[in-house]
Amino acid sequence: MRTRLALASAATVAAVLVTTGGVSSTAAAGGDCRHTSEGLPIDNDYVYLYTRANCAGAHDAKDDSTKDEDYGDGKGQVKDFDNQAGSLINHSDWTMEFYTRTKWSDQGDRFCVRPRHYVTKLYMYGDGKQEAGNWSNSISSHRKVNPADCKRFFGWRIKVRK
Template sequence: MGTRWVLISAATAVLMVGGVSATAMGPTVKAGAETAREKDCRATANSLPSSDKHIYLYTAKNCENAHGAKDDSGEDRDHGDSEGQIQKWDNNAGSLINHSDATVEFYTRTNYSDKGDRFCVRPGHYVTKLYMYGDGKDEAGNWSNSISSHREMKPDKCKRFFGWRVK
């Protein structure tokens, strides 16, 4: 009898061994004396108050640890400068949550430049691993640690969308 993994959902897979199955719930981390399931972007987004309307940027994948930057203004033309809500945090994002009510476009260049690359995230969506979307061709498509600016955008003006729905 063979062994095979069957995908049930993005969060749970079942290992089939003959007629017996064992559920794999993902990696675990020590929380004091207890073992807890690793937190991901969906769990993090669901833990935020509904009145909180920020975008959140994280250095690690899966929105792990505390966010490195957040913004509820709707735009920031340069994540690397000392202005706006995101300051001196250029090219650091490994994952993100759009907890705002607007579609947000992210850019690899400052000042919303179309000379780099860009993508949109709908309201209530998250991106767990920005590197998954990279194509390895110079700047275009290399999203992990490449976000330099963002702004609200009408969905019909977006070039492409990334992300998963929170609820």
């Protein structure tokens, strides 16, 4: 029991560090997403989804439409990618909210990623709920939202190239 609580505490601390933009060794180790995002054209407004952590390999799905209500319905720009994301880059100019359920349902769980931010390891997050205890392989939809409507943020800021 104590071990389980210690792991939950470590995940919570990591989420707080990421949410507030703090620096940690986890962020420094997640260089692949940072490197990948910095290599994208500055005027590129896509959300990129990766199966693996740290944005490893080529992206597996991308969307510049500001929304996709169901990653598994074969419609929209994100096709056949329901519950497969392990990391992501929001290279757009909008705050995006990601959901564990389709059609942006409030019945599941959700989190926001600010414009030009990335999330290296979705498995670091989760709030212990059975459905979203682990964000990795749990995302089913996303959409552009007003930042004031977000209940939590994840992600590290993309360094702007000069």
